[in-house]
Amino acid sequence: MIRIGILGLGGIGATHAQALAALADSGTEVSLEAFSGSGQSAAEFGWPDARRLAAGELIADQSIDVLAVCSPSALHAEHTSAALRAGKHVVVEKPMALTTADAERVRDQAAAAGLIVSPVAQRRFEPLNLELKAAIASGRLGRVVLGETFVHWHRSDEYYAEADWRADADGGGGSLMNQGLHNADLLCWLFGGAVAVAGHTATLGHDIAAEDTAVAAIRFANGALGVIATTTATRVGEPSELSIWTTTGSVHLTQSGISRWDFPTAPRPTEIEVPPSGASDPRAIGIAGHVAQWADVLRALIAGTEPMITADDGVATVAVLDGIYRSAAGHRPAQGM
Incomplete structure (x- = not known):
């Protein structure tokens, strides 16, 4: 026990x-x-x-x-x-x-x-993501070129008022660290890790000390490039998205699964039920991943x-987000993930 x-x-x-x-x-x-x-x-x-x-x-x-x-x-x-x-x-x-x-x-x-x-x-355990990771690592999808993830979510003023840390940059409450981390982690994991980032953050839709909108450019260890964009200022919020572009095709994922599969020589993965989206309600994610x-x-x-x-995986993800914040604060790229 x-x-x-x-x-x-x-x-x-x-x-x-x-x-x-x-x-x-x-x-x-x-x-x-x-x-x-x-x-x-x-x-x-x-x-x-x-x-x-x-x-x-x-x-x-x-x-x-x-x-x-x-x-x-x-x-x-x-x-x-x-x-x-x-x-x-x-x-x-x-x-x-x-x-x-x-x-x-x-x-x-x-x-x-x-x-x-x-x-x-927990998103790394979703069967579709595990299959994509294996397909990328094997080279079956060609050389990865570009990865994009977008988290266009909504969080109300009441959400930020419920817990002070959610509105505090020093508390980890920004849209990147709090809402965008899982998608950023998933993108970097699929692409084999990041080596450099450059980012911008802003507070545009809420009266809070943390950012509610962030964008970043990523350079991965394999030479591919990436984009991360997160916000909690969009109404009413949409499921997160992740796209992978390679030399042979592309795949576009939403929280509901594959919305586009464009690899002529690679079969489309078998999809099973995926967790609900936290686009408008953070409690809606379900328990399957946990x-x-x-x-x-x-x-x-x-x-x-x-x-x-x-723990090494945790360090790698924190390093990417920490690098984006440092880049945004200093208005310069952050090297050495």
């Missing part, structure tokens, strides 16, 4: 609780032992015996093997580090940290302690292997 704690049973913490309940219902030996947070109870999500603890007590609790860090973004690195010091493996919600330096410190601490840190990147990532982490713990998403 692998025993879990959830630090911060808010909106995303509830997703983790439901994902763990789904795994337990399917026969996985996993238990939610305790959680922190003053609002919801774990009993609402299938865990009536889970204890409510203060955050510090939860981190120190020796009955817990793995801590799910679901606190506000600016606290992720601090809470992950504290959990590692307490001897716990960690599944940390996005982002793993707000700066590259903090992400690297967490990674190095986990490595020194021999513990797992798996940053949440179920898949938790299943992977639990397998890794049992087998003594690394999970699919490692």
